[in-house]
Each structure stands twice: as structure tokens, then as C-alpha cells.
Amino acid sequence: MNEKVVDRSMSQTVRAQLALRDMVLSGRLRAGERISELQAVEITGVSRTPVRLALVRLEDEGLLQAIPSGGFMVKAFSERDILDAIELRGTLEGLAARFAAERGVTARSIEPLKECLADIDQLVQQDPISVEAFSAYVTLNARFHALLNELSGSAPVMRQIDRVAALPFASPSGFVMAQSALPEAHQILLIAQDHHRIVVDAIENREGARAEAVMREHARLAARNLRLALRNRTHLDLLPALTLLTSAADR
Amino acid sequence: MNEKVVDRSMSQTVRAQLALRDMVLSGRLRAGERISELQAVEITGVSRTPVRLALVRLEDEGLLQAIPSGGFMVKAFSERDILDAIELRGTLEGLAARFAAERGVTARSIEPLKECLADIDQLVQQDPISVEAFSAYVTLNARFHALLNELSGSAPVMRQIDRVAALPFASPSGFVMAQSALPEAHQILLIAQDHHRIVVDAIENREGARAEAVMREHARLAARNLRLALRNRTHLDLLPALTLLTSAADR
DNA sequence: TCCACCTTTCTTGTATACAGTCTGAACCCA
DNA sequence: TGGGTTCAGACTGTATACAAGAAAGGTGGA
Numbered sequence: 001m002n003e004k005v006v007d008r009s010m011s012q013t014v015r016a017q018l019a020l021r022d023m024v025l026s027g028r029l030r031a032g033e034r035i036s037e038l039q040a041v042e043i044t045g046v047s048r049t050p051v052r053l054a055l056v057r058l059e060d061e062g063l064l065q066a067i068p069s070g071g072f073m074v075k076a077f078s079e080r081d082i083l084d085a086i087e088l089r090g091t092l093e094g095l096a097a098r099f100a101a102e103r104g105v106t107a108r109s110i111e112p113l114k115e116c117l118a119d120i121d122q123l124v125q126q127d128p129i130s131v132e133a134f135s136a137y138v139t140l141n142a143r144f145h146a147l148l149n150e151l152s153g154s155a156p157v158m159r160q161i162d163r164v165a166a167l168p169f170a171s172p173s174g175f176v177m178a179q180s181a182l183p184e185a186h187q188i189l190l191i192a193q194d195h196h197r198i199v200v201d202a203i204e205n206r207e208g209a210r211a212e213a214v215m216r217e218h219a220r221l222a223a224r225n226l227r228l229a230l231r232n233r234t235h236l237d238l239l240p241a242l243t244l245l246t247s248a249a250d251r
Numbered sequence: 252m253n254e255k256v257v258d259r260s261m262s263q264t265v266r267a268q269l270a271l272r273d274m275v276l277s278g279r280l281r282a283g284e285r286i287s288e289l290q291a292v293e294i295t296g297v298s299r300t301p302v303r304l305a306l307v308r309l310e311d312e313g314l315l316q317a318i319p320s321g322g323f324m325v326k327a328f329s330e331r332d333i334l335d336a337i338e339l340r341g342t343l344e345g346l347a348a349r350f351a352a353e354r355g356v357t358a359r360s361i362e363p364l365k366e367c368l369a370d371i372d373q374l375v376q377q378d379p380i381s382v383e384a385f386s387a388y389v390t391l392n393a394r395f396h397a398l399l400n401e402l403s404g405s406a407p408v409m410r411q412i413d414r415v416a417a418l419p420f421a422s423p424s425g426f427v428m429a430q431s432a433l434p435e436a437h438q439i440l441l442i443a444q445d446h447h448r449i450v451v452d453a454i455e456n457r458e459g460a461r462a463e464a465v466m467r468e469h470a471r472l473a474a475r476n477l478r479l480a481l482r483n484r485t486h487l488d489l490l491p492a493l494t495l496l497t498s499a500a501d502r
Numbered sequence: 503t504c505c506a507c508c509t510t511t512c513t514t515g516t517a518t519a520c521a522g523t524c525t526g527a528a529c530c531c532a
Numbered sequence: 533t534g535g536g537t538t539c540a541g542a543c544t545g546t547a548t549a550c551a552a553g554a555a556a557g558g559t560g561g562a
Contacts, residue, residue: 262515262516263515263516263517264515264516297516297517298516298517298518299516299517299518300515300516300517300518301515301516301517320524320525321523321524
């Protein structure tokens with residue numbers, strides 16, 4: 001109850017949403033498990049009105065699923081769902097890249113993207129690469145993708161990408177690795193950085209189709225990468241998201 | 252979708268959502284106009300709790316936009332936004348078609364799609380085509396697209412398509428025409444039906460890339476079609492959705 | 503012993519009251 | 533006359549009470 005004095009800057013709704021999302025992603029609420037409003041009230045400590053709003057928003061994010069008879073359940077994803085979401089994201093980002101190329105970007109507007117590219121280069125060129133560098137890469141990679149999507153100049157497209165990206169496993173940033181997997185992961189990173197370079201080049205040269213194709217290939221790399229991770233459990237930061245996977249026992 | 256019947260079977264939330272959506276699409280709430288919860292309460296006649304939920308859901312649909320200082324405003328779309336949404340939809344449906352082709356559909360599962368195709372054929376082959384046939388086409392076309400998306404077998408993809416399709420102007424079904432525009436529109440329909448035929452054929456023959464390409468082309472046709480409509484105001488059933496367009500005066 | 507019906511309880515849907523905050527206008531002072 | 537301060541009004545965020553509906557379990561009758 002002492003913890004209730006936390007952080008008055010956030011609204012109760014947002015706080016509830018954060019708390020519930022954390023419970024889901026951390027696996028304390030397991031995939032397929034039902035959650036009632038009153039349970040959520042107990043968990044979050046806020047009253048039903050904001051809790052209900054938080055639940056609706058989480059349903060919207062794709063983490064929860066409304067049950068016809070009332071209430072919500074934690075959504076369960078199959079491995080195929082996850083791979084599909086990654087391909088989906090790649091397709092949308094491909095569209096964004098093509099728009100960026102076709103609509104013509106000014107030298108000024110592409111500048112932040114090129115800076116970000118250079119920053120990533122510095123990280124990636126370390127050999128051997130450190131675990132910390134990988135963490136930094138995750139952040140920079142997310143930034144790169146965000147900048148790229150902005151460059152499309154299309155609100156509907158950006159909106160749609162944000163929706164897919166809300167699914168934690170759909171984000172191609174799962175690159176915090178176990179030490180043992182570092183060399184292999186480094187190889188993948190180098191390829192990914194190649195993709196980044198090519199897409200920037202394609203956008204600069206107004207080659208829409210090429211920009212799109214490479215972003216799709218980029219997603220396919222991420223999918224391959226994830227498939228590997230699912231086998232080997234080598235991607236440390238993916239583990240939370242993996243709790244959303246339906247376990248074999250659940251079927 | 253639902254009739255304007257005051258139906259006890261509907262929840263207050265859904266009723267409010269329907270009423271507000273109708274107000275937006277009919278133009279009684281103009282693009283850019285602010286709407287407070289209390290206004291919404293007055294309009295719909297239900298109390299604040301369900302009204303608030305309805306507003307959140309409409310924001311989610313993309314019809315409303317939250318204002319930082321509180322409340323919502325009717326979202327305003329530029330012509331480019333609309334064309335982007337159509338291209339977005341085509342891209343997603345292209346992905347769905349490719350999935351359908353690549354994952355292999357059984358003869359049984361593709362049967363409803365082929366039936367729908369044949370039904371459309373019957374309509375389209377009329378010459379000259381009637382206004383009623385056009386209306387029937389709108390329904391069947393929507394059904395065709397829905398069946399196609401289902402055939403992808405991918406929940407994430409279907410979910411994403413539903414989101415774009417919620418924007419009324421993004422749906423490639425705007426084919427109710429003024430009498431004078433019928434001949435020109437008929438031509439477009441014939442091309443569209445060609446696309447339909449090709450995509451079914453491609454799926455049957457496991458040609459993923461071809462299926463995807465033709466769905467994209469299909470969207471480009473819809474975009475051309477809409478651009479024409481925006482110039483000529485010939486698409487009668489688009490007019491409600493057009494109220495969402497920012498008028499020149501608003502800028 | 504089994505089935506059906508009733509009752510109890512849990513849960514959501516809805517309404518409303520209360521409080522905090524933001525905005526805008528008016529008034530006062532320099 | 534202009535700027536700043538204060539007050540009032542409105543609006544949202546939040547909590548809670550109440551009612552209706554559904555599910556589950558128990559009891560009585562066949």
C-alpha cells in the first residue's frame with residue numbers, strides 16, 4: 001500500500017496499463033489466462049474505470065483478447081503468428097522506404113538517418129563486439145527504423161507500423177545476445193547494417209523498388225534470426241516476449 | 252452495417268459508438284471539430300462511462316484524434332492520406348494473397364472464393380450494367396476481399412487489414428456510381444474483375460509473387476479511380492467519407 | 503441416483519458524484 | 533492603457549454504487 005504513493009505525474013489509466021502490460025510480458029500472467037476487471041483492480045490498485053480503459057487499450061495493442069462471455073484473456077501467439085508479424089512489419093517498412101524514395105527527400109531531412117547509420121557503423125565495426133555494444137545497437141537500430149518510417153511522410157503508414165511494432169516480438173531489435181552466441185550474432189548484424197546502408201542509398205537515389213525490396217529482405221533476416229533464437233534460446237531479451245507463445249502443453 | 256433501430260440488444264457503448272460514427276461520416280461533425288465527452292453524452296443520450304469508451308474506440312478506428320489538452324477532435328485527412336491508405340491496404344492484401352498462395356490452399360478452402368468470383372462475373376457481364384448491379388457488386392466485392400484475406404490463414408495480417416479497412420475511404424468498394432458515370436465505371440469494374448480472376452489463378456498455382464503483384468495493382472486501380480472521383484464527384488457513396496477531407500478553407 | 507430448477511454469487515454494464523486541473527476572462531494596479 | 537493576477541466555469545480523471553445477466557452449485561423431486 002505504501003507503493004501507492006508513486007509517481008503522481010502519470011494518470012491512473014496509464015499506470016494501470018503499464019502495470020498490466022508488464023505483468024503480461026514478464027509472464028506473471030500466462031498466455032491464455034483469463035483476467036477479470038476486478039482481478040486487474042487488485043493487481044493495479046486503481047479503480048474499475050481506469051482499469052477498464054487500460055484493458056481496452058491493451059486489447060488494442062494486441063496483448064489481450066476480449067472474451068465473448070466478458071472479460072479478457074492474455075493473447076496466445078503461435079510461432080507462425082510471430083513470424084507473420086515480423087514479415088508484416090517488413091512489408092510495411094518496405095512501403096515506408098518506397099514512399100521515402102519516391103516522394104523525394106531533401107538532403108536535410110535524410111541527414112539524421114545518415115548520422116544514425118554512421119553511429120551504428122562505429123558499433124558494428126568493433127571486432128570482437130562487446131555485449132554492451134549490442135545493447136547500444138538495439139537502441140540505435142530502433143532509432144534508425146523510426147527515422148526511416150518518418151521519412152515516408154505518410155501518417156497512415158506510420159500509424160500502421162506503430163501498431164505492429166507494439167507487439168514486442170515484431171520489432172527487429174532483438175539483438176541482446178548471450179556471450180556464446182556473439183560471433184554468430186555479429187555476422188547477422190553486419191548483414192543488417194548492409195541492409196541499412198543500401199536502403200539509405202536507394203532512398204537518396206530515388207530507387208523506390210530497391211528500397212522496398214531491401215527492407216523486406218531485412219525482415220526476412222530478422223525472421224531467420226528469430227527462428228534460430230527460438231531453437232537455441234540465445235536471444236536474452238526475447239525471453240520475456242516468448243512468454244506470449246502458446247506452450248505445447250496449452251494445446 | 253447496423254440499422255438505426257433503437258435496439259435493446261445493443262449495449263449502450265456500441266450504440267454510442269454507432270451514433271457518433273454516423274455523425275462523423277455524415278458530416279454533422281465536421282473534420283477538425285472538437286468534441287467533448289459531455290457533448291457526446293448529449294448527442295447519444297447515454298452516460299459518460301460508455302460514451303468515453305466509444306470515443307476511445309473511435310480514436311482507435313482512426314476517425315477521432317485525442318487532443319493533448321483533453322477531449323477529441325474529428326480527424327482530418329488530406330487527399331494524400333486517403334491515397335496512402337488505399338495503397339497501404341493494397342500492400343497488406345498483397346501480402347495476404349502471397350501467404351495464401353505460398354502456404355498452399357486446399358481445393359475445398361478456395362471454393363467459396365471461386366464461387367464469389369463467378370457471382371461477380373455474372374453481374375459484370377451485363378451490358379449495359381445497371382445501377383443496382385453496381386450496388387450488388389459493392390457487396391460481393393467486399394465479400395471477395397474478405398474471403399481472400401481469410402485465405403491467408405494469418406491472424407496478424409487479417410487483423411491489420413481490418414484496421415485499415417475501418418477507414419471508409421480505404422475500402423476498394425466505392426463503386427456506386429451516378430448514372431452518367433456508369434460506362435466509364437463499368438470499364439474499371441471489368442479490369443478489377445480481371446485482377447480478381449488473376450489472383451485466384453495465382454493462388455491456385457502457388458505463384459505467390461504474382462498474386463501479390465496483382466493485388467497491389469488492384470489497389471493502384473482503386474487509387475486512380477478515387478482520384479478521378481475526387482475530381483468529378485461521380486462516386487455517390489464516397490460522398491459521406493469525403494466529409495473527412497480537410498477542406499481548403501481549413502488550412 | 504439422476505435430472506431439473508432455483509438460488510446465490512460473481513462479473514460486467516451503466517450511471518453519477520466528487521475532485522483536480524486547465525482555460526479564459528475580468529478586474530485591479532502600475 | 534497594458535499587463536498580471538485571481539476567480540469562475542467547464543471539463544476530464546477517478547471512484548463507487550447499483551442493477552442486470554450469467555454461471556455454478558446445491559437441493560428437492562421423480
